[in-house]
Amino acid sequence: MEPIIRPAKPEDKPFIEEIAKLTWEGEDYLGRVFENWLRDGNFYVLELEGKVVGTTKLTILPDKVGWLEGLRVHPNYQKHGFGRLLHNFMLKKGKELAEKGVINALEFSTYFLNKESIAMAKKEGFKVVKRYYIVGKPVKDVRPSKPSDSTINSLEELEYMEYIPVGWKFIHRVLEALEWLRKKAIVKECNETKFMIPKDSESAFVPFHLSKEYVSKILPCMVHEALSENQKYIETMVPEERKEVLESLRELGFEIWDNCKEPNVLVFRKEF
Template sequence: MNPIIREAKPEDRPFIEEIAKLTWDGEDYLAGVFDGWLGDNFYVMELDGKVIGTAKLTLLPGKVGWLEGLRVHPDYRGRGYGRLLHSFMLQLGKKLAQKGRIEALEFATYFLNRESISLAERTGFSVKAKFFVFSARTEDFEPEEPEKVEPSMSDLTLGLIPVGWRFVRRSGEALEWIKRNAEVYDINGFRFLVSKKGTTFTPLDVGLATLKAMLPAMAWVSRERGREEFDVMLPSGVKPLLLGLRRLGLYLWDETEEPNVLVFRKRLL
């Protein structure tokens, strides 16, 4: 029987939870965002009455269709189902572009996700930006409570701003989107942002001294959200600071001297 791709429904939750438990050692965020994604370009692949895959398109500022949540149940990988989901999302993107809602598709992936990278390159995507994602343990810092602040354009110091694993280009529209989807904190004059439910932080001032000041505040926010570990997303320009960043208590998931997060883009118009 051929699989079908359809919009996700509330009764799909048990299948989604199963896929999440079997992805990233059970650390997948999919189950946590399920309710919020329903009815918003969130699709599942069904085979013989069982949901075996997922895919999501999120509208971002700048007429970008952000691709995320592409998953295939481990028991069904290697059979081309990921390619089918990817192809379906490309067609959805083209339809939205024809309606004037988006102009390009983008997504981010880890540098060792060779299948996603190969699929992207074969379908006309190219790398537009690179970042480092580091991890840290809250126990390595003395948590310090920061002040939550209202962001302004002057806070958006990067041209491409990570908000968790989504990336938005600096603009007035992006600022308003960030206000709705993220929180900005200040600690001793240094600011950072984090998505409202996540623990992947973006420093808005990048340097060893400023990061040293911000890390205890990031640890505080992480503990408030029930997490003992957190991530920090930094632009590729920090490469010369890798040794110093490690000394601050940050570590990479896999040892590398190159950026480990790739942001892909495919223009549709």
């Protein structure tokens, strides 16, 4: 039987949760975002002989960006071309949305070791437009402190230029991004400093500023939020152009994933 790609349905959740449990050592976020993605739309599954064995999602972001995410294939069904099948389907979907004027480009992010996806993307005309270091720190050696709820009043509060990291999504710094952040990110305040956490995706923390002094102030509050979600690490993205802060973050206990000398998170873009 040939595989089919179709919109996700509520009854697909057990299959999605099974894939999530077998991805990233069981720390995949797909199970948590399933209902939100159903409501949002452009959420698809690959079905083979009545079983969902793959997923993919296109999310509309500010500045008419179609963000590709959630591409997964069940480990038992990998190496059969299903990942490429889903990828090609989303390229076609992106082109359709571009023709309707809904988006003007596709973007996605990936880890530098994801060689297969990177090669596939470059072949399809995607280009790297931004690079980041992802850094992490164990929560065990910091005394937690509960933050207060807050909000973002202006994009000027954020030091990030061009792209604003929100988990593994990267949002164009345009006027409409402010309203998007108010809807899609949780903002916390601690010692007169702020940080964000994505509401419904990968949970990398976003300090409003990246200086050692600023991060040290919010560190106990980020630890509190991580522990409340049973997370063992705090992770955050550092733009390539802020490479100079990496050493001061090391002094706070942060380490670059895989001890990379070069940025290890890549943002790709394909324009229509």
